[in-house]
Amino acid sequence: MITTYHLANANGAFFSPHAWRTTMALAHKGLDHQSRGIGFTDIASICDGARKIVPTIEDGEQVLSDSWSIAVHLEDTVTSGRSLFGGEKGKAHALFINNWASFGLQPLLLRIIVLELFERLQDKDKDYFRASREKRFGRSLEAHGATADEAKAALPAMLAPLAQTLNIQPWLGGDVPSYADYIALGAFQWVRTSSSFDLPDFAGEKVADWHAAMLDLHDGLARTNT
Template structure:
């Protein structure tokens, strides 16, 4: 069966950077499922699969189309129950919902402010125009003003990781002894920053850094297949 994952990329099509795409890439690898990547720019997304989605990742699994990284994980868990679990039961799925909310409400906004110009500069011109217009409308200010505010986020980002830091004192992964989808959620956010921005958000010797390095090594080093900015 052919699987295709549509992944958000900039000018360099070999460097997909979306945090949500990275969640799905690791989820597919976790399940041991082969897949091909089709890189797309922001402005190409509405034309994918005859207008099937407004967001990526979008997974085509044979005749099935699934969008949204969490929905894809749930689909994979149900479609391939004999393969390694992404949730380890309903409790794990509920925990992943909480982790996703924390990541998207706490980590993602800070990363956007820190890396917004880095993201813009890595896009094709047509996508740069879309990105600038849409993000300036969202923030109510210029990209440059958002980036200026992001300087403060660099100083406070480490503190935002304290809940993760606390949990990792007791176990090597959020999932326990082995990673689960919850790990891929947070990894996706930090991998996004690693790929698009030269700013280093993790300090040497931090338990979060050690966890992130373990995640980079998972599935034959899938996370390291794209180098840091």
């Protein structure tokens, strides 16, 4: 049984976009797995005590962190299940989607959800989150959240590659879901669990249909712990 360490908020919802990528990848591969919700301030005490981020997975003695490294590891070592990438070129393209989500879409979404996300955190995480994020943003959480309307105005252009692709094919993977779909889903799970912002509705019908289909995958896995 593989354990994935996830971030849980005060409602018990698992909200890490990166850990959702891993949870869905494990299910895609047909592996026996469970998710464990922890706080930001618990990360240093899990597994070998050397972890700085979730997702971290524990598989017997083996401990691995970082969603992309985990996905590559699963694809390379679990040859029996379905492919996450569909070959080397698919993997290369998925890396582009990975970086679009991590460095484009998610930072933009954070400006929209940061204040609600903060409110929903476990109390023990709030001081840490505020201090670390204010250092990263170079401004207060409130000042960052005050740019939400500006971020929403920029969001259609950020989502356009996703929406235009889903106008033509049902999944980012083409005819079947692939790791690229799980990357994008992670951002939607983050927004859904951390805020009242209805991202699928904002993103338009095709994206909303894709999102509903994503939630149904793997026996509704993405609806659990949310």
